[in-house]
Amino acid sequence: MSWWQVLPGLVGLVLLWMLPGYAVLRLLGVRGLLAWGAGPAVTTGLSGVLAIGYGLLGVPWRLWALLLGLLLVVAVAALVGRLLGSTTDPAGVTVAGERRLRPVERLWLVPTWALGGGVLAATMMTGMGRADQPGQAWDAVFHYNAVWSITQTGNASSLGGLSPMYADLAAPFYPAVWHGIVAVAPGFPGVTEAANSSSIVIGAVIWIAGLVALARVVWPARALPAVLVPVLAASFVTFPAIAVSMLAVWPFALSTALVPGTIALLIATLRRVLSWRMHLSLGLGLAWAVAGVVLAHPSGLFSLLLLGLPLLTVLLFRQLRRQARAGRRVQAWVLAAIWVLAVVGVLTFLVNFGPVRSIMDYERGGQESYLPGMGSLIVDHPLVYVYKTTSVNLVVTLLVWLGIVLSVRWRHARWLVVALVGAVVLTLLAAGPADNPLRVLAGFWYTQASRLNQLVLVPAIMLAAGAGAWLASRIGRSLGAPVQVGAAILVVLLVVLTSGLRWTSHVQVMASTYTTYPIAWGTMLEPEEIEMIDRAAEVLPDDAMVLGEPVAGSPYLLHRAGVQVVFPQLSPIRDSPERRILEQRFDQWRTDPAVCEAVRALGVTHVYADSLSFYDEANAKYEPTTQGLYLFEPTEGDDFRKVDEGGSASLWEFHGCAGGDR
Known part of the structure; x- marks a missing residue:
């Protein structure tokens, strides 16, 4: 079956994942790119809770049931927004940035998203070959059959809904939100087509939308970083290609794709300029977004902690510093101590919590040295399997380093450097020698470097976007031309220096478990x-x-x-x-x-x-x-x-x- 034949289903899946969450956030007072970027996380959270509720009540999981539940939540959001006055609050216009984007700036985003998202979508389609071509990675088999199981039982609950996958001999907790949404997605003749199409939606739409939203709040005074994000994101093979092909961990991939938009909503919710009504309204939306990240895959909680804790710590200590300067030093020190103890306490609890411990105890070998992992990170070479090096991403790595240097001036972006360092260190711990006692910290992600590496991209792309915008303005200024000219030159250079945004590498990775024989890790189907x-x-x-x-x-x-x-x-x-x-x-x-x-x-x-x-x-x-x-x-x-x-x-x-x- 060709991709053209499933195009209606693809469009329907995009709308199903994007619109409900966007509607909820918009009615709560969130506007523009932020609402679009965080919307899929809200949709996922709502779907996960609805599936659990329907499972307990005996309501079959069907498209009409999902849409009805989402419609009711949208109505509640409209009521809350009206009662709090947040739907029409003027602060919602600028909550995603210091100023509203001009129409021409929104127009700039269209070609860059078409380029970046288009490359991601096209390479995935090319690598998979056909819409109905089955992936042959280990986890793919489970996920295909789990989706089919939901279509038969009408139970998409994460609390035992996938028991048929265990021959009904067990009903364990298993994150089934991705499976549930894919199972009821309209316009697909079979499970394979729906699951494969979800890879495109996750990578080319949800992931990029979240990154664009995050860039909008990280760089609130400038539009150019958000405009550059889709192109920068497309230059990385680590995500989504590795996640949805070699690993075939669609639930984890969904959770990862939802992280940037959720962090963007977190930043917006904590802005000091908002009224308590807006804080409350946005906080409700944030709660659903966090639920979406975690219900998509529980490791999403640790992903949020890894990337979000530096941000929260910076914001808190800035506030405590203001209190100390105002003469309330004792109170500031007490609050700082409470925060540190709370973080340590939560991490200690999680490390010793049974279900989490079972994940952390997952045994996985490592390399004898950290050098191979470091080399792979520098050029964005997959940290799993043995792939030929057909392209590298050194130019974007240089932009990331430039962003790190410029963060000395950009105080508001320094938390990105901390988050980047944390993600890189954990990735190297997972990839390196197995006898390192600190390697246990990577256990929240199954001690798998190729999973942790995906989280490196979030702060890396943000820093590269900031540096790219700075560089584009310098190029334009040196030529005596508008910044748009500098940005266009930068985009062309990125495409050329990454060998067409890593086209061959994207296709190679996707095809390795779909169409290139012998299939990676062994062929199952001829x-x-x-x-x-x-x-x-x-x-x-x-x-x-x-x-x-x-x-x-x-x-x-x-x-x-x-x-x-x-x-x-x-x-x-x-x-x-x-x-x-x-x-x-x-x-x-x-x-x-x-x-x-x-x-x-x-x-x-x-x-x-x-x-x-x-x-x-x-x-x-x-x-x-x-x-x-x-x-x-x-x-x-x-x-x-x-x-x-x-x-x-x-x-x-x-x-x-x-x-x-x-």
Whole structure:
């Protein structure tokens, strides 16, 4: 299926994520780019809470239910805004900046967003190939099937709504907001198309909107930093490309994309020039935005703390310094001590909190030295997998360094330097030697450098935008031309010096788990195999239950053909001894009675076989824990009957355990 065919769905998904949150914020008094940038976070927060509420009340999760709930919240926001007088408060016009953007300045943003967002969208589409091309990263399998599960059960609650992914043997907390929104997105014929399209929306729309909003409040007196942001953002491969392809962590990617807009709203909410009514009104919007970041993925809380604590600390100590100068030194010192103790106390609690501890204890290897990680950060080379260096981002790194130098003059931007240093240090800790005791601090993000590196981009892009605006004004001044000319020259230089905004690198990363064979970390599906899976809905009976090695591709039957499978995800399903037996000993079904008992208990009717091995040219994904299913070769006869094949894979009707003698 071509991307043109899903264009209506793409547009609908953009509107679904952007408009409800924007409407709520606008009615609460937030205006312009800030409302657009923070709006998706509010939508996400509202959707997450609605999904949990609907799950408790037994209301099915459908598009109409989501829209009805969002409409009610918009109505409440209108009432609150009217009661507080914040909807029409003049302060809302300038809350996102010291002055309102002129029409011509808004016009400048159109071509830069079209360029930056267009490059991100086009490279993702090019790398994925087709809208219905399945990603083959480990996590992608889980997320595709989780979305399909929601369409069937009508339960998108993060509190156990994804229990079918665990064979209904467990109902754990799992952040299901992304899955819920994608599941009800209109205009898509299947789960794959909707999920793949969400990558484009997250990267080219939500991420850039949040960064533009943040630039607007960080550099309130100037429009040019916000105008340059889309181009600068497109020069980084670290996000969104790595997040939505190699890692395939859509919930985490959504949470990360929501962080800039939420921090922008935080800055606006804390402006001293606002009345208490505006503070309260914006605070309500901020609460929903924070909820969106955290419900999208719990690690978003730590992302906000990492990037937001420097800002809050700077703002607090500025206020305390004013109090000290006014003669209230004791009070200032007491408040400072309380703040430090509060931060330490919260971090101590989180480090020892059970669910958080389980994330922090996730074991992940590192490199022997910090130098490779430092080199990758400098040129924006992926900190995961082994990719060819087809382009580098050294020019933007130089702009970041220029921004750091200029922050000596820009006092209001110094918190960005602190946030940048913090994110870089944690990234290097995750990427470096595993025996460093401080490495535990990276555990909030699964000790994965390629996740932490995404957070580096937020302060880095802000500093580069400020430096770029300063440089553009100098270029224009030296030529005796308007600043627009200097900005245009800078944009052209950025495009040229980054090899077309890293086009080849973006495409390489996206294609590595979609269309470039062998697939990174091992191939699960060949092109002909995908066609076989898509035919399965017609080939197999409605009551079919398919057993196959998960990494060989069998889980894709669930969301692409609606065919039930024994293993809906690649990770083992706990508390299922029958599945464990089949994983380890299915090839012994003739001699081991326990195997047939497990087959009958799970209702297995068909077997998914795949002869593609780890040593073949296509380099099949290998999993040592499923040796009972690995390279299983059925033989046509009374026990097995082939019903379809595609590439190295085949589907077989299985009767070997039908009798009671086995």
